[in-house]
Amino acid sequence: MQLSKILLKTLRENPQDAEVESHRLLVRAGYIQKLASGIHTFLPLGLKILNNISDIIRLELDKDDVQEILMPVLQPVDIWEESGRSKHFGNELPAFLVEGRGGNFVLGPTHEEVVTKTVSQIAESFRNLPVSVFQIQTKFRDEARPRYGLLRTRELIMADAYSFDSSKSSMIETYSKINGTYARIFEKLNLNAVAVEAVSGAIGGDVNHEYMVPSPIGEDTFVKCQNCGYSANVEAAVHNGYGTKEEHSVDKNLEQVAKLEEVFTPGNGSIEEVSAQLGMDKSQLILAIAYTTEAGQIQIGLIPGDRHFRLQPGCTLLSDDDFAREKPLVKGFLGPIGKIDLGYKVIADLTLKQNRHHGFVIGADKENYHFAGALIGRDFEVSAFDSISVAQDGDMCQKCGQNLELIRAVEVAHTFQLGHKYSGVMSGATFLGQDGKLTPYYMGCYGIGVSRLVSVIAESFHDEKGLKWPLSVAPYSIHIVPLHMKKNKEVQDRIEDIVTLLASKNISFILDDRDLSPGVSFKDAELLGMPFILTVGGRSLERGVIELKNRHTNEITDIDFNNLEIIANKVLV
């Protein structure tokens, strides 16, 4: 391919609205163009990256008999009412709604409903199961805050797979197989993606994993135990409280030192305010949070004031209306004393077991007052200790007792065991079993953010000069820079030899046939980031060589032009 024919304009200056390096480079190198916030065009080079990623995904899923289909973007709202998810529109599912003839539609933010309808019309018998399908398609989500180029967009390309099994054990088997496929895909993409336990959110289901690529531009954080390998998104991570690095001296005479006394704390009772009023560290305060469980029971969670509460899936925080109804609970001054007797369950974070240095400050259950010097077991009881605060760096691993590490990362994929979440509520999503009974499918779903991966790879592979695409996704393997080709017959001849060779070896390349000064060609080649840059110029031809630069290592190798085959060996490795 000749560079002059590509729809491409490289920019010397950084676009004003790009905040991170991958975004700047993708725009400057002419891979993507923004149309509106979170909405982009893939230019020819960008589309090649995207297609190469898609091809890897296709190839690997196909190996595991996951079959490609293409579902509609436009989905009738009816099916979302059937699954019960239309209530999520605007909140967890910021969908684009469209009015149409004969009803309202949604621009597909995800496809569980559609695929359930699709497969249920075909797979009627256990003999048809298990079966898995996938598609690669644009999804629409009206993100509140698009960011970082392709990292968070309102229009995104996703590879989403769905599995249908006849039993739970078979579903688990399929789940594990497809997770293996995902691991292979990320390996081929040269990405170090870590599968972590996660919360399932609006997609639903119980067991689920996110694939995280550690990166400073990540919007997620996961914990990882370097000892036993336990890893989980902080939204789902459990821990055993402070780890070995954390000092927490317990006063030997705690029972004498800590005296329960009422203190005046006028205001809204916030942790900030009370710790300032009493001159105490936030960790000495206990934050009590009331929430309703999935079963409708009200519980009270206790965590240290310097930590964040981790709301369990299915639970919701008490609203002001709820507080008005639950008379014993005083918002802002909620405390644990006597709550078990009133029938509330009181769950204390495991950190509170360790951290009772001088007694805690707790809410006094009346406006403008707290108690100081409170001890668990003496002044109030708890129903249970559990891990209900968000993990912090250095916390203790619940599996092995070692310290957890916090890692910032980008979520590139998410897999779910859905079970009967959709098949159980949507009509006809059943198969006839060997026993002659109708049973709902055991489903799973699996999504990879294809367009997001372009940004993630760019962020992982670049330097100050430009991009450095891995061979597996690069638009072209070699970028040929001829110097003064128009004037130098020998350069022309050598280029012809090289082009013939590369074509015969099926090695893709672009040839910079523009008649520009060498500096511009070199800069563009580095910016565009093909894995190899081949320089053909008079100076090195006099020595009988051409120069092959590995863009990843920036190493330059002289290639004898009587032995051009070496290029193929270098590139095909």
Added chain:
RNA sequence: CGGGCUGUGGCGCAGUUUGGCAGCGCGCCUGCUUUGGGAGCAGGAGGCCCCGGGUUCAAAUCCCGGCAGCCCGACCA
């Protein structure tokens, strides 16, 4: 959805305070010269100064109202 900043040729910006010819750099076009790391000279094209209303002899500039983009927060499959 709250707070802040910004909208001026394709890109990056100045001009707005104090109203008075629409500017600069890069890029683009033509010609000549140049040629191993973003060349030089000469000539040229390209603008609804985000949109709407108002004040004024006169508005990119002042006033009112919108819209869009970016950042922080909230939210997030």
